[in-house]
Structure formats: C-alpha cells, structure tokens
Amino acid sequence: MPIRLYYFPTPNGRKVSIALEEMGLDYEIERIDILRDEQSRPDFLAISPNGRIPGLVDEDAHGERVVIFESGAILQYLGRKTGRFYPTGEARRSWVDAWLFWQMAGLGPMTGQVTWFRRASAKPGRDPRDCSFALHRYEKEMRRLYGVLETQLAGRDFICDDYSIADMACWPWVAQHHDYLGRLDQFPNIQAWSDRIQTRPAVLRAMVVGLEGLP
C-alpha cells in the first residue's frame, strides 16, 4: 500500500515530498488545504494532533501502521526505512540530526516569523510600527542563521558533505528566500548549494506536487 502524505505545498510539506521522490517511495497525496483551515479537521488531527501539515501514514511498515507528524520526525523515519540520505554510523548520523534540528528549531521558525510579521505589518489599517520591534528581532536572527549556514557550506557541496535529509529540510525554506530575504548575494555558498539542489530531478518533481487548482 502506498505511503499517504497529508500535504500542502509549503516549505514544511515540500521537505517530505522531496524525500519521498529522492527515495523512490510509492506515495499518494491527501491535500490538506491550510488556506481553508482543513488542518483543523478531526480526521486530520487524528494524524497530526498539532493541526499542522505535514502528516504521514505508512500502513505497511514491516507489519505495523506508522502514523507521524512533524516534518523532521518524518524525514528521520523515511531515512531509517530506506537506509538512504541518513547515514547509519553514529558520528555521521548525529551530525545530520544536529543540522536537521537546527533547521526545525531555528531556520524554519525564525523565517516563518519574519514572513508572518511582514504580512501583518502590511495589513490595511495596521500601523507598521506595531510590528517593527518583533520584525527587527526575527530578521536579525534569520540573517544570523543564514550566516551560520553560509559558513557550514564553505568547501562543502552539501551541509553534511553528502546530500542528506538535512539538506532536504533546509532547502525548501531557502528556496523561498526572495519572499523574506531578497537576493543571496551575501551568501554565495548558499546560492551555489541551492543551485545544486534545485536542478535535481526528484526535487523538480516534488516542487510541483499538490499544486493543481491552487491560485
């Protein structure tokens, strides 16, 4: 039975569609339209109690039914399931985990807050000064994190040398840099890394999943 991915085409959703494509797994999509609040549906909350995409159900995991939410946990599960893009040695696996958690706790949330406060400050009737303190704090932290990634990528093709689930977690956020950061001129290593990933056939396939009928 194919893996079922509960999905919307956002950076957190795309981490998983990229992994499924890269790993060559059989999967089907159930689109959860977060623009219509479908993430609050009881049947989806049974899979993702936090009410956020992505969620995943694997009916046929060596005789067990696996139900997971949180994109980082899903990437680790798929890496363990296939033995791909997730090294097995303790030293290298811990290294990949560290960068995966860095994305989950830092790059993703900080970038998300920048986007949220930008939109909020532009809302009709809102005084942009209401958001400026928070926006300044999150933009500064996001730029610092981009600096950390830039340093890590110096002399490396991928975050942990070999292409891994850590790259799959970070790249979909960086791919949208035009929306919240502007050009990557100050981050040439990130630009080169992003160019390397965005032309991978599996990534190109994953980026168009679940777009049908959306504005």
Ligand SMILES: N[C@@H](CCC(=O)N[C@@H](CS)C(=O)NCC(=O)O)C(=O)O
């Ligand atoms: N830490 C969670 C975050 C998931 C998340 O925030 N998903 C967003 C889409 S990228 C969502 O479902 N938003 C719906 C909402 O905010 O109500 C993960 O990585 O899975």
